[in-house]
Amino acid sequence: MNKKEREFKEKVKNYIKKREAEERFPSLQGLLxxxxxxxxxxxxxxxxxxxxxxxxxxxxxxxxxxLNKLLCEGKNASGIGHILKLEEEGVIIKEPKSRGKVLHIITHGLGEGAEL
Structure with missing residues (x-):
């Protein structure tokens, strides 16, 4: 394991500890x-x-x-169950999707006092 990997590992552990202390969900988005x-x-x-x-x-x-929220607290059971079933929840890392075609709206020349 190189230095960069060791540092990343430590940062992830610190993030998880911080979220546990705050009783917050340790999301990938939060880590980013x-x-x-x-x-x-x-x-x-x-x-x-x-x-x-x-x-x-x-x-x-x-x-x-x-799972602990679902089994121990029993609150929001259907929502938590749904999250657990989501294929893309977690660390399934994919390339960001291309935005594809983009529509540009040009407002110049709409007339005096025209606002969007």
């Missing part, structure tokens, strides 16, 4: 915000076997959190 990373950056980082392993550990923490 915490580490100031974009989706494209995490995709690139996940090429490393060790970093991918840490992201999978984060996924297990999320699943554990959800």
């Amino acid at each position: 915000l915490e580490l100031d990373l974009s989706e494209a950056e995490i995709i690139e980082l996940a090429e490393s076997k060790e970093i991918k392993r840490e992201l999978n550990m984060l996924k297990l923490c999320r699943e554990d959190w959800l």
Whole structure:
């Protein structure tokens, strides 16, 4: 494990501990915000076997959190059950989707005083 991978592992552990202390869901999105990373950056980082392993550990923490909420508290059972079933919840990292065609609306020349 190289220095970058060790540092990432430590940051993930700290993020999980912080979320546990706050009793908050340890989401991948929250991790990206915490580490100031974009989706494209995490995709690139996940090429490393060790970093991918840490992201999978984060996924297990999320699943554990959800199962405990479902089984121990019994609140929002249908919502939590749905989240657990979602294929893309967790660390299924995919390339960001292309925006495809973009429509540009030009407002110049609409007439005096025209506003959108």
